[in-house]
Amino acid sequence: MTSPVVLAPLDRDATFYVAGHRGLVGSAVWRHLEHEGFTGLVGLPSRELDLRDRTAVLEFFHRTRPRYVVLAAAKVGGILANQSFPVDFLSENMRIQTNVLDAALETGVERLLFLGSSCIYPRDAAQPIQEDALLTGHLEETNDAYAIAKIAGILHVQAARRQYGVPWISAMPTNLYGPGDNFSPTGSHVLPALIRRYDEAVAAGARDVTNWGTGSPRREFLHVDDMARACLFLLEHYDGPGQVNVGTGKDATIAEIAEVIADVVGYDGATTWDTSRPDGTPQKRLDVSTLATLGWTPRIGLRDGIESTVAWYRENRDALRE
Ligand SMILES: NC(=O)c1ccc[n+]([C@@H]2O[C@H](COP(=O)([O-])OP(=O)(O)OC[C@H]3O[C@@H](n4cnc5c(N)ncnc54)[C@H](OP(=O)(O)O)[C@@H]3O)[C@@H](O)[C@H]2O)c1
Structure with a gap:
């Protein structure tokens, strides 16, 4: 059982680097930190600082000297992208995180x-998945290259703690969604993909929507604003080597999620499931008792979160990333 740790609160005026500050998670972290009074936030888009470029990353850290870092930059995608480009997911993520973590060590973050x-976590991990299930079984094949890169990142943080005594930590979010998500037809995760598909069906007056898989896999979803709150909470209340799960602890079938989305966007036609497409892991629900014991719980319910995400999507549809 993890006990709450009393850490000094973060200095609101310190330089705080949010890597990936334009992404789903990074932008929410940035918003939350601003809301909490942080005045020294720094972030650069990838076209100005490519985190795969080791020399550029080291130069950036030496120049800006952040005291705190949230590493939310990564090459991220859904099943299709992960299956099509496993080398990219492995290699790019290894390079991004190795460069950032090495530079952070070198400059005393x-x-x-x-x-x-x-x-x-292993594909067949017992549900809900506890943190100590890490490295106890085979990974889901559709995203094993990405997962191995992320596992290397956790180990990198643990090794830095062991070798240099730094109080760095890792968080493992469940599926996230919310404003700023990736709604592209080829790169998105399931929930934004469903929002786009059903919204387009409404706009086109379509009477049938086809979704990938059987609809039966069970998934857990956390609103990204809750995730951002959890990031700051962990930085101020947790100091341990083990990665901490972040989620709601509740799951639903993809078919149930699709039903809520269809209802929220105002689609009343039929839904067909294309069972020739892969389902991915049959069930994924995190055991969030570590975080609960530390004193954190999510605030945004699924239907409320989907309603605000659909509203954001409709306002920003024309300026979304492809
Ligand atoms: N989305 C989820 O459901 C989910 C669930 C669990 C965990 N996570 C984790 O949360 C983290 C962030 O995910 P996300 O969903 O926020 O992804 P995202 O929306 O795709 O954002 C990724 C960010 O990484 C930046 N980035 C990518 N490659 C880069 C590079 N070579 N150099 C510099 N910056 C680069 C991008 O910067 P630009 O925009 O400037 O190009 C972007 O801001 C990842 O580690 C992911 O594993 C996400």
Whole structure:
């Protein structure tokens, strides 16, 4: 059982680097930190600082000297992208995280949070998945290359703690969604993909929507604003080597999620499931008791979260990433 740790609160005026600050997680972390009074936030888009470029990353850290870092930059994608480009998911993520973690060590970053993903856990892990299921079985094949990169990141953080005594930590979010998500037809995760598909069906007056898989896999979803709160909470209340699961602890079938989305966007036609497409892991629900014991719980329910995400999508549809 993890006990709450009393850490000094983060200095609101310190330089705080949010790597990946334009992404789903990074932008939510940035918003939350601003809301909490942080005045020294720094972030650069990938076209100005490619984190795969080791020399550029080291130069950036020496120049800006962040005291705190949230590492939310990564090459991220859904099943299709992960299956099509496994080398990219392995190689790019290894390079991004190795460069950032090495530069952070070299320049004395005091507190750092590395973001992984629940796909690090074995495909057949007992549900709900506890943190100590890590490295106890085979990974889900559709995203094993990505998962191995993320596992290497967790180990990198643990090794830095062992070798240099830095109080760095890792968090493993469940599936996230919310404003700023990737809605592209080829790169998105399931929930934004469903929002786009059903919204387009409404716009086109379609009477049938076809989704990938059987609809039966069970998934857990956390709103990214809750995730951002959890990131700051962990930085201020957790100091341990083990990665901490972040989620709601509740799951639903993809078919149930699709039904809520269809209802929220106002689609009343039929839904067909293309069972020739892969389902991925049959069930994924995180055991979030470590985080609960530390004193953190999510605030945003699934239907409310989907409603606000659909509203954001409709407002920003024309300026979304492809
Ligand atoms: N989305 C989820 O459901 C989910 C679930 C669990 C865990 N996570 C984890 O959360 C983290 C962030 O995911 P996300 O969903 O926020 O992804 P995202 O929306 O795709 O954002 C990724 C960010 O990484 C940056 N980036 C990618 N390659 C880069 C490079 N070579 N150099 C510099 N920056 C680069 C991008 O910067 P630009 O925009 O400037 O190009 C972007 O801001 C990842 O570690 C992921 O594993 C996400």
